[in-house]
Amino acid sequence: LIGKKEACVYDKEIKVPIFELKVPNVFTPEQSSGFNDFFEIEYGGKSIVLSGINVSIVILNRWGGKVFENKNYKNDWTAFDQPAGTYYYETKIEGETTCKGWVQVVK
Numbered sequence: 001l002i003g004k005k006e007a008c009v010y011d012k013e014i015k016v017p018i019f020e021l022k023v024p025n026v027f028t029p030e031q032s033s034g035f036n037d038f039f040e041i042e043y044g045g046k047s048i049v050l051s052g053i054n055v056s057i058v059i060l061n062r063w064g065g066k067v068f069e070n071k072n073y074k075n076d077w078t079a080f081d082q083p084a085g086t087y088y089y090e091t092k093i094e095g096e097t098t099c100k101g102w103v104q105v106v107k
Helices: none
Strands: 002-005 008-011 055-060 066-070 085-093 098-105
Antiparallel strands (some): 055 085
């Protein structure tokens, strides 16, 4: 940040960490074992399981009915007992942000 007031210049530098949150928009449980079977979120280039942060999640079906909720999500939702379709999620990353979106489950 650089500010000016008449002939004086004020300069201050603050480093702000920026992390990328990756949330898939499609996953394919029961299609190919071991590949793309879970709703996996990444934060800062790592799986949230390895990142050491706490993430809570709520997943809703297209009618707004809650199908999954976890206060310490570990990339373990498989939609196993749910039909294929679009689901809506809200994730809260402790001390950071809230992210809302949708995911397509293909079976």
